[in-house]
Amino acid sequence: xxxxxxxxxxxxxxxxxxxxxxxxxxxxxxxxxxxxxxxxxxxxxxxxxxxxxxxxxxxxxxxxxxxxxxxxxxxxxxxxxxxxxxxxxxxxxxxxxxxxxxxxxxxxxxxxxxxxxxxxxxxxxxxxxxxxxxxxxxxxxxxxxxxxxxxxxxxxxxxxxxxxxxxxxxxxxxxxxxxxxxxxxxxxxxxxxxxxxxxxxxxxxxxxxxxxxxxxxxxxxxxxxxxxxxxxxxxxxxxxxxxxxxxxxxxxxxxxxxxxxxxxxxxxxxxxxxxxxxxxxxxxxxxxxxxxxxxxxxxxxxxxxxxxxxxxxxxxxxxxxxxxxxxxxxxxxxxxxxxxxxxxxxxxxxxxxxxxxxxxxxxxxxxxxxxxxxxxxxxxxxxxxxxxxxxxxxxxxxxxxxxxxxxxxxxxxxxxxxxxxxxxxxxxxxxxxxxxxxxxxxxxxxxxxxxxxxxxxxxxxxxxxxxxxxxxxxxxxxxxxxxxxxxxxxxxxxxxxxxxxxxxxxxxxxxxxxxxxxxxxxxxxxxxxxxxxxxxxxxxxxxxxxxxxxxxxxxxxxxxxxxxxxxxxxxxxxxxxxxxxxxxxxxxxxxxxxxxxxxxxxxxxxxxxxxxxxxxxxxxxxxxxxxxxxxxxxxxxxxxxxxxxxxxxxxxxxxxxxxxxxxxxxxxxxxxxxxxxxxxxxxxxxxxxxxxxxxxxxxxxxxxxxxxxxxxxxxxxxxxxxxxxxxxxxxxxxxxxxxxxxxxxxxxxxxxxxxxxxxxxxxxxxxxxxxxxxxxxxxxxxxxxxxxxxxxxxxxxxxxxxxxxxxxxxxxxxxxxxxxxxxxxxxxxxxxxxxxxxxxxxxxxxxxxxxxxxxxxxxxxxxxxxxxxxxxxxxxxxxxxxxxxxxxx
Numbered sequence: 001x002x003x004x005x006x007x008x009x010x011x012x013x014x015x016x017x018x019x020x021x022x023x024x025x026x027x028x029x030x031x032x033x034x035x036x037x038x039x040x041x042x043x044x045x046x047x048x049x050x051x052x053x054x055x056x057x058x059x060x061x062x063x064x065x066x067x068x069x070x071x072x073x074x075x076x077x078x079x080x081x082x083x084x085x086x087x088x089x090x091x092x093x094x095x096x097x098x099x100x101x102x103x104x105x106x107x108x109x110x111x112x113x114x115x116x117x118x119x120x121x122x123x124x125x126x127x128x129x130x131x132x133x134x135x136x137x138x139x140x141x142x143x144x145x146x147x148x149x150x151x152x153x154x155x156x157x158x159x160x161x162x163x164x165x166x167x168x169x170x171x172x173x174x175x176x177x178x179x180x181x182x183x184x185x186x187x188x189x190x191x192x193x194x195x196x197x198x199x200x201x202x203x204x205x206x207x208x209x210x211x212x213x214x215x216x217x218x219x220x221x222x223x224x225x226x227x228x229x230x231x232x233x234x235x236x237x238x239x240x241x242x243x244x245x246x247x248x249x250x251x252x253x254x255x256x257x258x259x260x261x262x263x264x265x266x267x268x269x270x271x272x273x274x275x276x277x278x279x280x281x282x283x284x285x286x287x288x289x290x291x292x293x294x295x296x297x298x299x300x301x302x303x304x305x306x307x308x309x310x311x312x313x314x315x316x317x318x319x320x321x322x323x324x325x326x327x328x329x330x331x332x333x334x335x336x337x338x339x340x341x342x343x344x345x346x347x348x349x350x351x352x353x354x355x356x357x358x359x360x361x362x363x364x365x366x367x368x369x370x371x372x373x374x375x376x377x378x379x380x381x382x383x384x385x386x387x388x389x390x391x392x393x394x395x396x397x398x399x400x401x402x403x404x405x406x407x408x409x410x411x412x413x414x415x416x417x418x419x420x421x422x423x424x425x426x427x428x429x430x431x432x433x434x435x436x437x438x439x440x441x442x443x444x445x446x447x448x449x450x451x452x453x454x455x456x457x458x459x460x461x462x463x464x465x466x467x468x469x470x471x472x473x474x475x476x477x478x479x480x481x482x483x484x485x486x487x488x489x490x491x492x493x494x495x496x497x498x499x500x501x502x503x504x505x506x507x508x509x510x511x512x513x514x515x516x517x518x519x520x521x522x523x524x525x526x527x528x529x530x531x532x533x534x535x536x537x538x539x540x541x542x543x544x545x546x547x548x549x550x551x552x553x554x555x556x557x558x559x560x561x562x563x564x565x566x567x568x569x570x571x572x573x574x575x576x577x578x579x580x581x582x583x584x585x586x587x588x589x590x591x592x593x594x595x596x597x598x599x600x601x602x603x604x605x606x607x608x609x610x611x612x613x614x615x616x617x618x619x620x621x622x623x624x625x626x627x628x629x630x631x632x633x634x635x636x637x638x639x640x641x642x643x644x645x646x647x648x649x650x651x652x653x654x655x656x657x658x659x660x661x662x663x664x665x666x667x668x669x670x671x672x673x674x675x676x677x678x679x680x681x682x683x684x685x686x687x688x689x690x691x692x693x694x695x696x697x698x699x700x701x702x703x704x705x706x707x708x709x710x711x712x713x714x715x716x717x718x719x720x721x722x723x724x725x726x727x728x729x730x731x732x733x734x735x736x737x738x739x740x741x742x743x744x745x746x747x748x749x750x751x752x753x754x755x756x757x758x759x760x761x762x763x764x765x766x767x768x769x770x771x772x773x774x775x776x777x778x779x780x781x782x783x784x785x786x787x788x789x790x791x792x793x794x795x796x797x798x799x800x801x802x803x804x805x806x807x808x809x810x811x812x813x814x815x816x817x818x819x820x821x822x823x824x825x826x827x828x829x830x831x832x833x834x835x836x837x838x839x840x841x842x843x844x845x846x847x848x849x850x851x852x853x854x855x856x857x858x859x860x861x862x863x864x865x866x867x868x869x870x871x872x873x874x875x876x877x878x879x880x881x882x883x884x885x886x887x888x889x
Contacts, residue, residue, distance in 0.1 A: 034117065036144035036164040038547070039153060039484035040470050041395065043528045046547035047567025047581035049641060049655050049738070051145045051758075055168075058137055059834075059849070059886065065133040065211065065297075066140065066165060067099035073145055073758070076101050076163075100129035103147050103160035104734060105765065105784030106661060109590060110159040110635075112150070115319070116166055118464070119155070120382055121403035125458030125496065128590055132165055134321035134380045136209030138177055138192040139301040141168045147738070148657060149637035151585035152549035152565035155522065159585040159635045159661065167317075169303050171196030171205040174889055181882035184857075185220040186292075188213035188880075201307035208300050215294035215326065218867065219286045221876050223859045225868050226285045233820045233864035237281035240333045244437045245363030246279040247271075249350055253336035253360040253607055254619060254718055261361075266436025267428075271347045285867045287366065291876045293327035311390040320381040327374045332365040332450065334414070336607055337423060337434065344428040345435045367438030369446055376409035382462075394471035397486075405460040413452030413500070422449055452500070458592075459495040464488065478533035478544075488522040494591035496598045514598050516591040517556075524551035543571035558588035558632050575646025585635040593665055593726045594626050596704060601625025603701055605708040611679045611686075611720065612818075618688075621712045622722040623701045624669040631728055635661045641738075653740040661732040668724035673865070674782065675722060677816045681772060685723040689716075697721040730769050734784070736762035751797025759789035779812040781823070781863070781870060786810055799838065805830040809873055817864035824861040826874050828854045844889035854879045 037045025044050065051073055063069045070076050100108035113130040114120065123131050143165050150158040171194060179190040189212050196205035218224040226236035239246045244263035249271060250256020259274035298321070305315035339345075339359040341352040351357040386399030422445050425431035432449065433440045468486030475481070496514045526549040532541045547567045554560045565583035572578065592598035602624055609620040641655035668675070668685060679686040687694040698714055698721060713719065741757040762785075765778035779786040787810040794803035811825045834849040860874035869876060 036117075036162060036166075037146040037150060037153060038528075039468065039486070039524070039526050039549075040482050040528055043482060043547075045146060045153075045567065045581075046528065046545050046569050047579045048146055048148055048639065049579075049653065049740075051147070051740075052142055054142045055140065058140060058143070059847075059884075063137070065099070066135055066137055066143070067101070067131065067133045069137060070101050070132060070143065070145075070163065076103060076145070099131055099133060101132065101163055103145070103163070104657070104659060105762075106160040106659070106664070106732065106734070107666065109157070109665070110587065110633075110661070111161060111163060112154055112158040113163045114154065114165070116317070117154075117164060118384060118399075118401060119462065119490070120319075121380060121405040121462040122460040122492075122494075122590075123378055123380055123405040123407060125407045125409065125456050128592060131321075131378070131380070132163065133297065133323075134299060135165055135167060135301055135319055136192055136207055136299040138175070138194050138209055139167050139207035139299075141166045148581055148639045149565065149583035149585045149635060149659070151563040152524065152551045152583055153526065155520075155551070156553050156561050156563055156586040156588070159587055159633065159637075160659070167301060167303065168194065168196075168205055168207070169305070170198065170203045172198055175886065176888075177884065177886040179882055179884040181851075181880050183880035184878050186214055186216050186877055186880065188882075202305060204302075204304040206300075206302040208298070210296070210298050212296040213292070213294065215290050216292040216877060217290050218876075221291065221859075221878070223862065223868060224285055224291070224876065226283050226866055228820070228862070228864050228868055231820060231862045231864075233817065233862070233868070236284075236866060238284040239279050239281055239362045240335050241284045241287050241364045241366065242280040242282040242362070243364040243367050244280055245361055245434060247274070247347075247435070248336065248360040248362075249358070250356050251358060253358075254617065256356070256358070256360065261435055261437075263437030266345050266433045266440050269345065269347050269435045270349045272349055282364070287364075287371075290328040291871075293325040295323055295325040297321060297323040313388045314386070315388070316383070316385045318381070318383045320379075322377060322379045324377045325375065327376075328371050332369045332372055332414075333363070334365065334419070334434065335362050336360040337363070337419070339434070340424040342424050342426045344426060344431055345433045347435075361434040363434040365438075365441075365446065365450075368441060369450055372412050372450075374409055374411035376407065378405075378407040380405045392471075394469055397468045398466070400463075400465045402463045403461070405462075406458070408455065408457040410453070410455050412450055413454050415449060415452035418448040418451060454500050457495075457497050460591075461491075461493045463491045473527075476530060477536040478530040479535070481530070482528040483526065485525040486523070488520075488524075490520040490522075491517070492520075492591065493517045494595070494598075496592065496595065514595045516595050518558075518588075518591060519556040520553055522551060522553040524549065526550075540572050541570070542574060543569065543577075545569040553586075555588050557594075561586035561632075575644060577643040577645075579642070580638070580640040582638040583636070585633075585637065587633040587635075587665075589630040589632065589665055589726075592626055594628050594630055596626045596628055596725070597706070598626045601704075601706055603704065603706040603708045603712075605712055609720065610676065612677045614679065614688075616718070618720045619716055619718050620720050620722055621701060621708065622669075622672070622724050623697075623704060623706065624667075624724040625704075625706070625726075627725040627727065630665055630726055631663050633661065633663045633665055633728075635659060649744045649746075651740070651742040653738075655738040655740075656735070657738070658735040659733070661734075663728040663730070664732050665726055666729055668722075668727050671782075672722065672724055673816050675724070679720075681775075682769065684769065684772070685727065687721045687723075689719060694721060697723045700725075729767060730772070731774070732765070732767050733774075734762060734765040734778075736760060736764070751795055754794040754796075754803075755792070756794075757789065757791040759787065761787050777815075779810070781812065781814045781816060781865070782872070785812050785873065799836045800834070801836075802833045803831075805832070811861075812873075814863055814865065814870075820862070820864040823863050823870065823873075826858070826861050828858050829856055831855050844887060847884075847886045849882075849884040849886075851882045851884065852879065853882075 034041050035044045037048050058069050101111050102108050103111045108129050145163050147161040150162045174195045176193045181188045192209035194207040229235050244261040247259045248256040257276050258279045260278035260280045300320040303317045307313045382403030384401040389396045422432035430442050430445050466488045470484035472480035472482050494516045529546040532544040549565045552562045563584045567581040570578045604622050606620045608617040610617050637659045639657045644652040675682045675686050687697050739759045743755045745753045762778055766774050767777050768774040777783045789808045792803050792805040807828045809826045812823050813821050814823050831852040836847040839845045857879035860869035863870045
């Protein structure tokens with residue numbers, strides 16, 4: 001499915017089928033093509049591999065969103081954020097269920113996603129990601145990925161690489177596409193259109209796209225469960241969602257005796273009639289989870305340009321995307337609620353005072369009030385404009401942009417103030433009854449209890465101004481020495497705010513709001529130096545090219561940085577190209593990462609939490625959010641590779657990569673499972689009573705403006721404090737190899753056969769916490785798998801095209817489980833068939849496509865974790881068959 005650009009450094013050699021020298025079907029001069037990884041027109045990035053998916057290949061995937069199309073690229077180890085959720089770090093910053101790519105497994109924040117070489121405003125309530133699906137697939141000319149450090153070209157935060165989405169700028173006529181897909185308890189629909197026209201010296205194109213997908217509930221998938229005993233895993237059934245519930249009697253909920261309630265009306269319940277040491281359990285994942293939220297998206301794109309003179313052109317571009325969703329964020333569950341002595345349903349045979357007289361109940365109100373749904377929206381828009389002028393062979397550019405990314409989520413909450421009143425009410429007609437099996441409570445009482453509201457909102461803005469120049473400097477025997485140079489100014493802001501219900505008065509109050517801003521000034525230069533070419537080749541050196549780039553950036557809040565990148569191409573003989581590159585990167589902490597009150601910041605208190613290697617359950621007080629003590633990330637990246645093209649129709653490429661990533665910033669809240677699995681290793685962020693870090697983390701919690709819904713007893717011997725804020729994790733080291741194979745065989749009568757295969761094999765992925773030993777985490781849950789591959793066998797004849805694709809991810813370890821540590825390999829097969837009817841007299845044509853994702857309906861591998869599968873590595877949607885129709889006229 002993917003194409004590799006030839007790395008000759010000379011854009012004239014880029015051939016059709018590898019990167020098209022047409023835009024919107026119209027021919028363009030290859031010298032004007034800017035390839036991702038270089039700022040110089042007509043020069044492919046020297047020493048680096050660019051993976052590209054063109055318009056035709058994108059259509060063949062049958063995918064509805066740009067994010068899903070990017071999943072076809074093996075270097076994208078996962079969609080780091082995705083609508084099904086993630087086990088990786090920073091997932092808590094994606095409550096609106098957006099998608100963001102993750103190159104090399106270093107995390108979405110280390111991957112720079114741009115549109116036509118330009119930055120777009122960040123999205124997410126914490127401004128942590130760029131969702132590539134803001135631009136509709138029908139508006140894309142191609143997508144290009146360069147999976148090595150590109151900070152010297154695009155900015156310091158392009159640590160793992162760049163994904164460049166290149167939209168159509170020239171298009172004549174009208175093209176309309178429609179898709180309908182069905183799966184098990186799932187469906188999606190898409191309608192899109194693109195229209196454009198040309199005139200003397202000018203072009204205009206506009207596109208619109210609408211996508212809707214139904215939600216997928218966990219109960220609709222048999223393999224989703226918290227009870228993993230069927231495959232040797234843990235019994236993860238919970239008392240938190242049961243009705244009837246579980247009563248605990250004692251001095252505290254952690255040390256008391258449990259009793260399984262028997263349901264019924266809940267009137268006249270006596271402890272003597274219950275069995276001590278029992279509890280009612282339920283499958284929380286199946287009861288409350290929505291694997292995939294129902295969502296709909298509308299996206300708009302437009303571009304226009306006009307030549308003012310033969311050498312001067314102005315252009316404008318705009319995009320708009322709005323996505324709304326309906327998800328499930330939490331159950332209507334009350335956990336270990338203390339029942340006041342005034343509650344008329346409290347067992348009469350339990351003492352009302354003295355040691356061990358407290359009564360606690362864990363109970364689910366789902367049968368009475370249903371699940372607590374969360375609805376929200378995400379909106380991104382950006383306007384850009386610029387001017388280009390040719391002064392001799394030099395092209396001058398100036399442009400500016402402004403954009404906004406805004407997200408919000410709204411959900412109901414338990415109003416803790418009203419809950420306390422309802423539990424203390426002595427009137428049996430209006431008091432809250434937690435001792436029955438549902439349907440026994442006054443609706444008006446339930447309305448008050450669930451009158452709480454949480455609104456989380458984030459708004460990011462970005463304004464840019466850029467000036468650049470590129471062109472030839474002077475001629476050498478092998479060709480022109482070419483350059484690019486420019487300066488940029490960027491201003492970013494992030495606003496995080498919201499509302500929540502007060503615990504003391506029951507009224508809505510604004511949560512602590514935050515407003516951060518940053519300015520970045522940058523200057524860069526790049527030069528391309530052809531030393532040997534066919535014009536002056538000598539034995540052993542058919543082609544030799546060098547490139548060097550340097551970028552200096554000054555942050556208003558994070559200091560200065562200068563990052564170089566160099567590349568080399570050496571072709572010793574025809575059909576063999578050797579290449580290499582080296583670069584350095586610097587990423588300042590994101591605005592939300594440094595802000596202790598950013599959206600999502602909170603202190604939570606949870607009872608009965610289990611820590612591996614620790615006897616008994618603990619009570620956990622956890623703080624999450626930004627961390628003002630973070631330091632910038634730095635990285636160095638080098639690659640070496642070769643391309644073999646000696647056999648006609650065959651291309652075989654190998655790329656070795658090595659990345660050292662210092663002070664990587666991760667969201668500790670997304671790593672709490674790791675913290676619980678090895679509290680000794682993570683003793684810098686997990687503290688038990690008496691530990692050296694206990695008072696330090698206590699001071700952080702008490703010194704914040706965040707307060708838990710339930711008070712924390714810091715003298716509780718069972719208390720554990722967890723600092724789950726953002727954190728710098730010492731060092732990440734990774735290396736591996738990418739393999740790309742493309743073979744095409746054209747026959748006279750049997751059509752054209754093609755074979756493509758892309759694979760990534762990691763050799764090392766090591767991570768070390770600050771002050772902790774280095775861990776080898778390759779092939780473990782939450783980190784990259786050792787091996788992933790995608791192979792496609794295609795056949796085309798005349799107007800008919802077909803292909804079968806195999807996707808493979810190897811087995812890996814679930815380090816959070818001692819019962820079933822092994823997760824099996826995952827293989828799926830996709831089928832794509834298409835037929836294009838010949839144009840009629842009016843120039844209209846029609847293409848029909850039939851696509852099946854996961855043809856054999858393979859369930860995800862079983863994983864001993866909540867839900868029993870890993871959404872970062874596999875999808876629970878299952879087989880989806882779609883019919884697509886596209887017509888152009």
